[in-house]
Amino acid sequence: xxxxxxxxxxxxxxxxxxxxxxxxxxxxxxxxxxxxxxxxxxxxxxxxxxxxxxxxxxxxxxxxxxxxxxxxxxxxxxxxxxxxxxxxxxxxxxxxxxxxxxxxxxxxxxxxxxxxxxxxxxxxxxxxxxxxxxxxxxxxxxxxxxxxxxxxxxxxxxxxxxxxxxxxxxxxxxxxxxxxxxxxxxxxxxxxxxxxxxxxxxxxxxxxxxxxxxxxxxxxxxxxxxxxxxxxxxxxxxxxxxxxxxxxxxxxxxxxxxxxxxxxxxxxxxxxxxxxxxxxxxxxxxxxxxxxxxxxxxxxx
Amino acid sequence: xxxxxxxxxxxxxxxxxxxxxxxxxxxxxxxxxxxxxxxxxxxxxxxxxxxxxxxxxxxxxxxxxxxxxxxxxxxxxxxxxxxxxxxxxxxxxxxxxxxxxxxxxxxxxxxxxxxxxxxxxxxxxxxxxxxxxxxxxxxxxxxxxxxxxxxxxxxxxxxxxxxxxxxxxxxxxxxxxxxxxxxxxxxxxxxxxxxxxxxxxxxxxxxxxxx
Numbered sequence: 033x034x035x036x037x038x039x040x041x042x043x044x045x046x047x048x049x050x051x052x053x054x055x056x057x058x059x060x061x062x063x064x065x066x067x068x069x070x071x072x073x074x075x076x077x078x079x080x081x082x083x084x085x086x087x088x089x090x091x092x093x094x095x096x097x098x099x100x101x102x103x104x105x106x107x108x109x110x111x112x113x114x115x116x117x118x119x120x121x122x123x124x125x126x127x128x129x130x131x132x133x134x135x136x137x138x139x140x141x142x143x144x145x146x147x148x149x150x151x152x153x154x155x156x157x158x159x160x161x162x163x164x165x166x167x168x169x170x171x172x173x174x175x176x177x178x179x180x181x182x183x184x185x186x187x188x189x190x191x192x193x194x195x196x197x198x199x200x201x202x203x204x205x206x207x208x209x210x211x212x213x214x215x216x217x218x219x220x221x222x223x224x225x226x227x228x229x230x231x232x233x234x235x236x237x238x239x240x241x242x243x244x245x246x247x248x249x250x251x252x253x254x255x256x257x258x259x260x261x262x263x264x265x266x267x268x269x270x271x272x273x274x275x276x277x278x279x280x281x282x283x284x285x286x287x288x289x290x291x292x293x294x295x296x297x298x299x300x301x302x303x304x305x306x307x308x309x310x311x312x313x314x315x316x317x318x319x320x321x322x323x324x325x326x327x328x329x330x331x332x333x
Numbered sequence: 334x335x336x337x338x339x340x341x342x343x344x345x346x347x348x349x350x351x352x353x354x355x356x357x358x359x360x361x362x363x364x365x366x367x368x369x370x371x372x373x374x375x376x377x378x379x380x381x382x383x384x385x386x387x388x389x390x391x392x393x394x395x396x397x398x399x400x401x402x403x404x405x406x407x408x409x410x411x412x413x414x415x416x417x418x419x420x421x422x423x424x425x426x427x428x429x430x431x432x433x434x435x436x437x438x439x440x441x442x443x444x445x446x447x448x449x450x451x452x453x454x455x456x457x458x459x460x461x462x463x464x465x466x467x468x469x470x471x472x473x474x475x476x477x478x479x480x481x482x483x484x485x486x487x488x489x490x491x492x493x494x495x496x497x498x499x500x501x502x503x504x505x506x507x508x509x510x511x512x513x514x515x516x517x518x519x520x521x522x523x524x525x526x527x528x529x530x531x532x533x534x535x536x537x538x539x540x541x542x543x544x
Contacts, residue, residue: 282461
């Protein structure tokens with residue numbers, strides 16, 4: 033068992049999410065920084081679909097009633113050894129503490145976290161709310177069962193620094209034009225690329241509101257259309273809402289461009305006040321970026 | 334002419350039109366069925382909304398160009414009909430916090446707003462936004478009012494709202510910018526049920542004032 037001694041700011045159980053349920057209004061969800069989560073599972077020898085703990089801004093303190101290998105990845109957790117498998121002794125505690133640079137830290141425990149599967153996943157979904165074992169973020173006193181979702185031996189070496197994503201801004205985030213680029217003037221993409229956007233405090237797993245100093249794109253509301261994670265929606269006031277993993281599955285603000293899958297983890301680590309610049313790329317660039325990261329994950333460190 | 338656009342590097346959006354129109358929804362649902370029958374390689378799932386269909390694909394198996402071509406092949410060949418799903422009555426308490434304001438904006442009494450909204454049959458055009466949220470239309474022109482200037486952070490599950498020529502029911506508590514005119518006790522979303530959402534596009538709803 034894992035006991036939550038202190039819950040931290042906003043700590044939830046996540047996995048790879050629930051793709052394919054958008055038609056019921058359910059977002060795909062899962063770990064906001066899918067890459068860091070995947071590495072954490074890899075380091076402890078878990079299967080890629082094992083559930084783990086996602087910490088936000090300030091992490092929890094955990095106590096285990098059994099010797100266990102754990103790995104901490106993602107945003108820098110000041111008081112934890114990160115990006116490598118470490119053994120936590122029975123009855124000793126693991127304190128994640130303040131997170132930064134970066135915003136979200138992942139804690140994988142060998143075997144994964146065994147909470148009830150809801151709609152095909154163990155992830156907590158904020159809209160509902162459901163999943164994540166309790167249908168809410170973790171609270172002090174919660175006890176979590178450790179599962180058996182083991183795939184291979186834990187890694188013996190730290191995860192190579194060259195095979196990690198940036199953990200601090202300013203962020204360069206690549207996006208593909210569309211799907212509603214036609215709702216904007218012809219030079220809108222160029223103006224978007226030339227703007228240093230600023231992350232506001234209004235950020236969560238559903239999306240990030242960005243200020244766009246000096247840029248005000250004009251558009252009309254559109255007929256409700258399906259929406260994906262990464263969609264850069266332009267609101268009537270001209271600001272952006274970039275949809276993230278627990279995104280609304282449809283919406284009426286046009287999306288000028290959509291962040292590529294390889295760069296969605298960057299938005300999970302962006303903090304209020306950070307600068308974000310979007311760079312428009314094509315499908316070939318997006319596929320290349322995906323292959324690059326996938327290649328890292330095939331290497332056993 | 335269908336418009337096929339990239340929605341990132343994992344999905345294509347097929348846009349068939351830009352209006353709230355039962356015939357367009359019929360075409361969207363027919364396209365969706367045709368894709369389910371043909372199962373183009375790499376297609377993971379689809380999501381319909383009003384006049385468009387999102388197609389999620391596995392980028393390790395296919396790409397946007399190949400899937401787009403498979404969709405294009407269906408253009409002009411799908412047999413569409415006006416959707417005619419089951420008709421369901423929604424017991425409604427018309428006590429929403431925005432009812433007085435909607436009455437002012439539409440130059441009706443609150444009872445007049447209820448009379449315009451209730452008893453007519455609406456088509457479900459989309460289940461989306463948040464779990465179980467059910468978009469219906471089309472609202473009579475007389476009731477068309479803009480969204481709230483600033484959205485509420487919390488709208489309770491079961492709230493019934495209107496915006497433009499749409500009316501909808503909130504499936505779970507969520508943020509929301511529609512004008513709330515009523516409530517229902519019906520549960521629209523249950524993660525333990527199969528399917529988890531009570532309604533689907535093509536169903537028909539009637540709001541019936543609860544006595």
